[in-house]
Amino acid sequence: MTFIHVMTPQGRLNADQRRVLARTLTDAVLVPEVGKLAPEARRGYQVHFAERPLDMIAHGGELLSDRPSDVMVVDVAAMDCCWTREDRAAVIRNIQTALADALGMKAPSPAWWVNFRIIEEGSWGSRGGVLSFLDLLEHGASHFAPERAAAIRTALALNYER
Numbered sequence: 001m002t003f004i005h006v007m008t009p010q011g012r013l014n015a016d017q018r019r020v021l022a023r024t025l026t027d028a029v030l031v032p033e034v035g036k037l038a039p040e041a042r043r044g045y046q047v048h049f050a051e052r053p054l055d056m057i058a059h060g061g062e063l064l065s066d067r068p069s070d071v072m073v074v075d076v077a078a079m080d081c082c083w084t085r086e087d088r089a090a091v092i093r094n095i096q097t098a099l100a101d102a103l104g105m106k107a108p109s110p111a112w113w114v115n116f117r118i119i120e121e122g123s124w125g126s127r128g129g130v131l132s133f134l135d136l137l138e139h140g141a142s143h144f145a146p147e148r149a150a151a152i153r154t155a156l157a158l159n160y161e162r
Helices: 015-035 039-042 087-101 131-137 146-161
Strands: 002-011 045-052 070-081 112-117 125-127 129-131
Touching: 015 039, 015 045, 015 070, 015 087, 015 125, 039 045, 070 087, 087 112, 129 131, 131 146
Parallel strands: 002 045, 070 112
Antiparallel strands: 002 070, 125 129
């Protein structure tokens, strides 16, 4: 359902921070997506942590090995449903807050960037085939708040009419 890729300089996150972030980043997207906290729905989310050597990342035109900087990129790829501008903004804020909390910072670094990408209906594959968000609603309906499920069905029906 949703993929969260966290790219950091090597050594930026320790194992305990990654454990915390695995859950908090998942929930940062899950709650807006399904309309409630549904721990059983976490299985539909993957968080991947990737570290890069300092000489493989540049910020401001300079390698981090030459000029250290607290950079991070988080790329969220979510299936198309009814992601409003407000929903996407909530996810981005949730992610920034989760990162700052896990790292013991009062505020996120201005060099932590979050991308939110929507994967169009019919462009997501799993289980040997192509998945529709409607399949997820059908098989995991209890994970979704009723009003969120209705909004998703409406939005996808409108997309099919175009």
